[in-house]
Amino acid sequence: SSELTQDPAVSVALGQTVRITCQGDGLRGYYASWYQQKPGQAPVLVIFGQNNRPSGIPDRFSGFSSGSSASLTITGAQAEDEADYYCNSRDSSGNRVVFGGGTKLTVL
């Protein structure tokens, strides 16, 4: 199976831009999706496909994929964006799913 690697923690100053990355060979064939999870809550989908946002997700969230890496960018980070962020994709078989280890985002 394929693994997805994320930085454990990232911080950003309020109002600044931050990029959260996800790396893995599986990303060469499939897009990554991104999820936001706040303490005690279920994950919420924020980006999927080439760069799609579900209804209700602010446009400050965007996604990008290239080769074996994917990134989630928050342009103008807000205090409410402080959360854990996870990427996922398919594994090398194409039939199973794999998650990255998650990135804890701190907004300073």
Add this chain to the structure above:
Amino acid sequence: EVQLVESGGGLIQPGGSLRLSCVASGFTVSSYYMSWVRQAPGKGLEWVSVFYSADRTYYADSVKGRFTISRDNSKNTLYLQMNSLRAEDTAVYYCATVLRDMLTMDYWGQGTLVTVSS
């Protein structure tokens, strides 16, 4: 409004069995792929299983041979039968709908906690 409600979690001894349920509303489960994802206390998300169809179900290596995913269209419900439970299966279990790209999980339930301990 799409809603997923999990139930069936609880405290169970090692080696025991549990069946989790995920009742869906606002859509019909037969029209969606569906998955189970778990999260151990203080840890990240771990994919567990996916149901594409009755003859296309897949499992993480960590649960293969012990867990079985199934669906009852008449009850609009997804299940996860968990046998031979181990301490490392302790986690919050979420069910989620999966888009046709077979990886994006767009709706999630609130989760049900499974604790495996003697």
